[in-house]
Amino acid sequence: xxxxxxxxxxxxxxxxxxxxxxxxxxxxxxxxxxxxxxxxxxxxxxxxxxxxxxxxxxxxxxxxxxxxxxxxxxxxxxxxxxxxxxxxxxxxxxxxxxxxxxxxxxxxxxxxxxxxxxxxxxxxxxxxxxxxxxxxxxxxxxxxxxxxxxxxxxxxxxxxxxxxxxxxxxxxxxxxxxxxxxxxxxxxxxxxxxxxxxxxxxxxxxxxxxxxxxxxxxxxxxxxxxxxxxxxxxxxxxxxxxxxxxxxxxxxxxxxxxxxxxxxxxxxxxxxxxxxxxxxxxxxxxxxxxxxxxxxxxxxxxxxxxxxxxxxxxxxxxxxxxxxxxxxxxxxxxxxxxxxxxxxxxxxxxxxxxxxxxxxxxxxxxxxxxxxxxxxxxxxxxxxxxxxxxxxxxxxxxxxxxxxxxxxxxxxxxxxx
Numbered sequence: 001x002x003x004x005x006x007x008x009x010x011x012x013x014x015x016x017x018x019x020x021x022x023x024x025x026x027x028x029x030x031x032x033x034x035x036x037x038x039x040x041x042x043x044x045x046x047x048x049x050x051x052x053x054x055x056x057x058x059x060x061x062x063x064x065x066x067x068x069x070x071x072x073x074x075x076x077x078x079x080x081x082x083x084x085x086x087x088x089x090x091x092x093x094x095x096x097x098x099x100x101x102x103x104x105x106x107x108x109x110x111x112x113x114x115x116x117x118x119x120x121x122x123x124x125x126x127x128x129x130x131x132x133x134x135x136x137x138x139x140x141x142x143x144x145x146x147x148x149x150x151x152x153x154x155x156x157x158x159x160x161x162x163x164x165x166x167x168x169x170x171x172x173x174x175x176x177x178x179x180x181x182x183x184x185x186x187x188x189x190x191x192x193x194x195x196x197x198x199x200x201x202x203x204x205x206x207x208x209x210x211x212x213x214x215x216x217x218x219x220x221x222x223x224x225x226x227x228x229x230x231x232x233x234x235x236x237x238x239x240x241x242x243x244x245x246x247x248x249x250x251x252x253x254x255x256x257x258x259x260x261x262x263x264x265x266x267x268x269x270x271x272x273x274x275x276x277x278x279x280x281x282x283x284x285x286x287x288x289x290x291x292x293x294x295x296x297x298x299x300x301x302x303x304x305x306x307x308x309x310x311x312x313x314x315x316x317x318x319x320x321x322x323x324x325x326x327x328x329x330x331x332x333x334x335x336x337x338x339x340x341x342x343x344x345x346x347x348x349x350x351x352x353x354x355x356x357x358x359x360x361x362x363x364x365x366x367x368x369x370x371x372x373x374x375x376x377x378x379x380x381x382x383x384x385x386x387x388x389x390x391x392x393x394x395x396x397x398x399x400x401x402x403x404x405x406x407x408x409x410x411x412x413x414x415x416x417x
Contacts (some may be wrong), residue, residue, distance in 0.1 A: 002238065002324065004050040004320045006324070006364055006366075008390065010325065010327070012394070013324060013364075015161060017286075018287075018400075019396075020386055020398065021402075022287050022288040022304070022387055023287040023288075023302070023303050023304035023308055024285075024286055024386040024387070025283060025284070025368060025372060025387045025388065026284050026349075026389070026390055026396070027064065027244075027281070027284075027389050028282040028283075029391050029392055030066075030390075031282040032279055032369075033067065033071055033392075034073070035281075036068065036071040036073065036292075038245065039052060039278070042246050042249040042315060043249050045249070045253055046268075046270045047267035047268070048225075048266075049270075050269070050271065051072070051073070051074055051095075051269070051271045052274055053071050053074040053076035053096070053097045053271060053273045053274070053276035054068050054074070054275050054279075054387065055076040055230055055231065055273050056075050056077050056078075056085060057078060057082065057374060058275035058279065058370040058371055059081075059283070059369060059370055059372075059373070060082065061399055062087055062088060062399075063397070063399035064279065065086065065091065066090075069089060069091055069095075073316065074094075075089075075091050075095070075096050076096075076097050076099060076275070077096055077097070077098050077099075077111075077116070078098070078100045079100065080110055080218050082099065083096065083111060083116070084110070087114060090393060092114065092115070093114065094116065095115050096111075096116035096117070097273065098111040098116045098117065098118050099119040099142060099190070099273070100121065101121040101122075102162075103121070105128075105133075108128075108129050109132060111328060113133075115136075115137075116136075117138065118136045118357070119141070120141050120142065120165075121164060121165075123165060123173050126177070130180075135177070135180060135182060137182075138182075138184040138186055138224065139177035139182045139184070139186070140185065140188060140225070141165050141173055141187060141188065142162075143164050143165055143167070143170060144163055145167075145189060161191075164189065164336035169262070170211070170215060171215060171218065171219060172405070174260030178219060178220070182249075183222075185222065185223045185224060186223065186225035186227065187208055187211060187223060187226050188229065189208060189227075189228070189327055190229035190230060191204065191229065192229070193231050193233075193276075194234070194276060195243075196240060198231040198247050201228065201231075201232065201248050202251030204229065205226075205228055205255050208226050209260055210259060211253055212265070217263075217411060221376055222266055224266075225271060226268055226270055227270065228252070228272050229273060230272055230273040230275060231274075231276075232245075232248075232274050232277040233276065233277065234280045234281050234367060236318045236319060236367050238320065242277075252270070256268070256270075263310060268397075275370050276371065278370075279370050280367050280370035281366075281367050281369060282367060282369045283367070283370065284365060284368055285364070285368045285372065286362065286363075287302040287364075288302060288303050288361070288362055289301070289362075289366065290303050290359055292358060292359055297335075298333070299336050300335045301338050301339070301349070302363055303340075303349070305346050305380075306339055306341060306345070306346045307339075307376050307377050307379065307383075308373070309372050309375075310371075310376070310377070312349070313343070314375070319349070319366055319368065320365075320366040321348060321354065321363055321364055321365055321366070322366065323354055323357050323361050325358075325362050326355040326357065326361060329355025329356055331353040331355055332355075333353070333356050333357065334353055334354070335354050336350050336352070336353065337349040337352060340380075341382065342380055343379075348365055373385070373387055378403075378408060381408060383405070383407070384402070385403075386400060386401055386402040387400035
């Protein structure tokens with residue numbers, strides 16, 4: 001790939017900017033829907049059914065969740081506000097999976113009230129949940145494979161992670177639930193983030209399928225559901241390739257046939273909790289160059305900052321940048337693209353080859369449809385930008401207004417000074 005495309009023209013964006021000033025986030029609804037359909041088609045073979053629980057933390061906007069609900073997705077939640085957000089959209093019951101850690105009592109109570117699948121993170125949470133809310137219909141645990149499975153740069157190695165049950169704790173935990181009369185069971189793991197190696201996900205499925213066979217036989221329970229986690233990456237960089245979902249699906253099917261089917265276990269529902277690969281490539285930050293600075297390096301200052309897209313500052317992550325005002329210009333200029341925070345890490349790009357860029361030019365930051373707005377903050381008093389939805393017919397809808405100065409001061413009481 002030599003360049004990333006955008007789903008709008010310069011003229012379209014200029015009209016949008018007349019109504020919604022930069023910076024803003026904009027999401028391509030048509031591409032999101034098409035992507036979900038491809039995802040579900042790849043796993044249409046699953047005997048017990050397939051479902052993706054979209055990780056709300058990646059893009060917590062009710063309009064996006066509604067689009068995904070209409071395409072058959074549920075929601076993966078890890079906090080009380082995420083549960084309430086799903087509830088308000090009409091996602092209910094076991095279309096929600098609640099996977100949290102160090103969980104406060106009120107969050108378990110709300111999850112139990114909604115009848116969601118509660119995925120426990122620690123064996124001590126069994127008596128805790130039973131005491132404060134009662135045990136759910138399905139017993140589901142998060143597995144931490146420790147040294148059995150390598151993590152990656154973003155999520156870290158499982159042995160160093162605070163999440164999940166050890167292998168011996170799984171056997172003990174399922175026996176406890178069985179003795180308490182629970183008859184429905186699930187198993188989950190999540191050990192990677194933004195992973196592009198397709199074999200990684202096949203290997204994860206193999207590990208979980210083996211565990212399900214062994215626990216089923218030794219504890220004497222029947223598994224209804226397995227959650228393979230998320231973590232499917234997207235090609236942020238031009239030389240990267242998207243994960244081949246058909247290849248992953250074929251590998252998981254082979255493992256399923258060899259392990260679940262061959263051991264005559266009942267059909268297993270396979271679910272995932274992908275978010276980045278669902279919406280990530282179809283979200284953009286649109287910003288405008290407001291200054292050009294030439295000192296030891298050449299800087300393009302834009303009206304967005306890392307409060308609008310934190311990943312480059314947090315991870316050193318790459319987000320492609322398109323100068324929509326000079327899309328065909330030769331990339332014979334080198335710039336750092338910066339925001340205005342009092343932090344030198346407030347940069348969207350470092351030593352980036354770009355066409356000549358001038359104040360007033362419109363810059364589009366790609367692949368910002370996940371972990372973009374969601375990671376926003378108010379350091380330096382910066383305000384979070386609006387979110388817009390680009391409909392299939394080309395119309396644009398505001399799905400979250402931009403923050404205002406009044407919002408920033410809303411939690412302060414000046415009258416008591």
